[in-house]
Amino acid sequence: MRTTLFDGVATAIRRTLPQPLSTVSWYGQQEAHRVGYYDAIRQCGLVGFGALDSELLDAQAALAGATGWWWAFERVCVMAERPCELHTEPSPGGSEDERRLHHPNRAAIEYPDGTRSFVHHGTIVPEWVVLDPTAERIGRERNVEIRRCAIERIGWDAYIEEAALTLVDRTGDPGNPGCLLELYDSPGGWGAPGRILLAVNGSLERDGTRRRYGLPVPAWAPSALDAAGWTYGISGSDYARLVRRT
Incomplete structure (x- = not known):
């Protein structure tokens, strides 16, 4: 769960934020792996939890299952909506059913307000890589990984011909x-x-x-x-x- 949610989904969501807010320091659905770990320990009776600890864990589990990121302040709690679209594929070589973000012809993750991220087999890419990859755009791209993904999208044979x-x-x-x-x-x-x-x-x-x-x-x-x-x-x-x- 940590590999799928925290390393994969959370990274893509951060890319949708304005630059001054490019980091997220509080909790949300990407913390399900951590909440689930302690909840499993509690349900199996491996560790005793006090009443306040159990109450806090219940609240965090409810939040992880019902909202996106959330920020708690002294008198206000700000909650973000969860994505309305989230597309994944099995991670190659995964041993625990890990997933990675991917969609071949649309955004892999999208919010109700239209905010979205495009991901090619786990690599976050600009919109054009998925929707309209061309030799001209590939030629202008300086990032090697993004260029690789774009060429994979159209295929090397097609790229060689189009780029002459x-x-x-x-x-x-x-x-x-x-x-x-x-x-x-x-x-x-x-x-x-x-x-x-x-x-x-x-x-x-x-x-x-x-x-x-x-x-x-x-x-x-x-x-x-x-x-x-x-x-x-x-x-x-x-x-x-x-x-x-x-």
Whole structure:
């Protein structure tokens, strides 16, 4: 519950707040894991609770189940509404049914007043990444993770075609049998002049897939093997001798 609510949902909600209020220091639904822990101890009779402690725990459990964040002051308690939309998917590799925020074509979390956050497989992204990813917008994006998510949304093949990337070299990946290494000239907007090495992850992701990803490499890399070797700090000829990479 802590992984799902506190690490996942609470982080996305914080992104919706105005900058001066970008932190939330009080309690709410994201505290269900903490309240639930003490409630389970009480129900199992593992620890004795005094009357005041039980009363406080009951109040916190009711609040966690009925409202969003809340702030208690001396004479006033401010309560926030819970989201009206919240979409999740199973977290890859989770052992306790952990969830992460995600929706493929709309906001993953939204409030009745229209405040919302877009999340791509657990990564908080700008609205355009989910609703209208384009090569032009990807080219202007400086955040590597956001750029990765946007390219995943349209697919590398579509991105390469739309961005009109120039293929420099293509060869089989000796450390990853059956997969290709592709070297492209990088488009404008990716920072310093360079190239992009398109490769396939050498090991399985937590969800069992093999991710295809692009790595910025120096402009001087003449071949895909040299570019791949550079990412490991070795020469292209040494990389060509790899039996298996991970």
